[in-house]
Amino acid sequence: MNIQLLINQIEEEFEEVIPGTIKPDTSFREMDGWSSMHALILIALIDNEYDILLTGEQLKNAQTVQDLFEIIQSK
Amino acid sequence: MSSKIEHISYYLPPKSLGNEELAGLFENKSSEEILDLFGVKKRSIRNPGQIGSDLAFEATQILFKENTTFDKNTIDFLIFCTEGLDYKAPTSASVLHHRLGLNENCGCIDMPMGCSGFIYGLSLANSMIYAGNATKVLFLVADIPSSVIHSSDFEMRCIFGDAGVAILVEKSEPNHIGKFIFGNDGSGAQNLIVERGSTRSPIDKEWLEKYKNEPENLSQGRMKMNGLEIARFSLQRVPRLVENTLQKNNISFEDIDLFVFHQASKFILNSLKRKCKIPSDKFYTYYEEVGNTVSCSIPIALKHAELEGKLTKGMKVMLLGYGVGYSWGGTIITW
Numbered sequence: 001m002n003i004q005l006l007i008n009q010i011e012e013e014f015e016e017v018i019p020g021t022i023k024p025d026t027s028f029r030e031m032d033g034w035s036s037m038h039a040l041i042l043i044a045l046i047d048n049e050y051d052i053l054l055t056g057e058q059l060k061n062a063q064t065v066q067d068l069f070e071i072i073q074s075k
Numbered sequence: 076m077s078s079k080i081e082h083i084s085y086y087l088p089p090k091s092l093g094n095e096e097l098a099g100l101f102e103n104k105s106s107e108e109i110l111d112l113f114g115v116k117k118r119s120i121r122n123p124g125q126i127g128s129d130l131a132f133e134a135t136q137i138l139f140k141e142n143t144t145f146d147k148n149t150i151d152f153l154i155f156c157t158e159g160l161d162y163k164a165p166t167s168a169s170v171l172h173h174r175l176g177l178n179e180n181c182g183c184i185d186m187p188m189g190c191s192g193f194i195y196g197l198s199l200a201n202s203m204i205y206a207g208n209a210t211k212v213l214f215l216v217a218d219i220p221s222s223v224i225h226s227s228d229f230e231m232r233c234i235f236g237d238a239g240v241a242i243l244v245e246k247s248e249p250n251h252i253g254k255f256i257f258g259n260d261g262s263g264a265q266n267l268i269v270e271r272g273s274t275r276s277p278i279d280k281e282w283l284e285k286y287k288n289e290p291e292n293l294s295q296g297r298m299k300m301n302g303l304e305i306a307r308f309s310l311q312r313v314p315r316l317v318e319n320t321l322q323k324n325n326i327s328f329e330d331i332d333l334f335v336f337h338q339a340s341k342f343i344l345n346s347l348k349r350k351c352k353i354p355s356d357k358f359y360t361y362y363e364e365v366g367n368t369v370s371c372s373i374p375i376a377l378k379h380a381e382l383e384g385k386l387t388k389g390m391k392v393m394l395l396g397y398g399v400g401y402s403w404g405g406t407i408i409t410w
Contacts, residue, residue, distance in 0.1 A: 039303060040303060043307060048350055
């Protein structure tokens with residue numbers, strides 16, 4: 001897998017994000033309109049696409065899309 | 076001997092909380108945002124003092140009205156599922172039995188369950204009939220989550236609604252209710268819980284003072300929900316429950332005509348539909364008009380699916396309940 005695929009998937013899930021604006025170093029919690037619901041969307045997305053069910057702790061410690069990518073790759 | 080769901084009637088309290096009104100109670104929230112995030116347009120809220128057994132009573136009155144030829148004296152067992160019981164003793168089912176004027180030769184029990192309560196109660200009714208110990212079971216379900224939600228808990232106020240349902244389960248040939256799968260994981264208890272207000276930790280003066288501006292001082296306790304953990308539990312557990320329920324009933328995924336899950340939330344239902352690869356036309360949801368009505372959500376959805384013509388005689392329907400406990404259960408019925 002590559003990180004661009006993950007970025008595309010996140011952009012597709014987060015309807016309010018303009019495609020092409022998320023970068024590997026984007027802090028996802030600082031994106032416009034971020035809410036606790038987006039944390040759930042990320043968990044469901046990664047579970048669905050990569051069969052990895054992130055723990056609350058893993059998500060809490062991840063800051064950027066790159067961090068999420070590394071968790072997925074380490075599995 | 077075998078059984079079937081003969082009739083479902085439900086009652087919603089008259090006060091309806093719409094998104095405009097709800098958004099107006101919070102800063103920086105709009106009715107559009109509520110609809111978009113939660114998919115709920117309105118939820119019913121009990122009148123002050125109205126409790127679960129009152130809603131169940133009203134639902135039963137509707138059931139009697141809708142079945143004019145039905146003789147209530149033939150009911151030989153009453154099951155009442157709620158998390159808002161009248162008293163520590165006696166059972167609320169016993170109180171309801173008297174209010175409803177049922178025959179003396181009728182057993183009564185309470186079942187404080189929640190999200191999976193409909194599945195557990197249906198299995199109990201089915202087992203009573205199957206064993207030859209009852210022929211007509213009045214299975215009542217009611218929940219009043221609004222009584223334990225703090226006025227500032229935005230998410231829960233958006234999601235939950237109050238309701239009562241009356242279900243008549245009776246002996247039938249052929250059988251309409253399949254085999255059940257049950258499961259439990261009490262390690263998740265703290266992730267969805269009503270704090271205080273019961274035996275382990277009753278409310279005290281400090282509590283009443285702390286919540287003096289809340290309706291009834293939140294004297295029945297306060298619901299706490301860890302949305303992230305509940306979502307993780309659902310994503311992890313429910314797909315397996317689908318598989319296990321199919322296996323137990325020796326039926327294939329493709330042979331299920333309709334999937335009716337506990338109506339937890341728009342997010343959880345959409346995620347489960349996607350993960351379990353259930354076609355949209357087979358995945359019935361009914362939460363827009365009522366929200367998550369806890370143990371009432373599956374029977375209310377069944378009623379509406381039938382009214383809309385999406386649930387017809389002979390269809391194989393997978394019913395799954397999951398949530399508070401954690402507790403889960405599933406079965407397959409033939410409508």
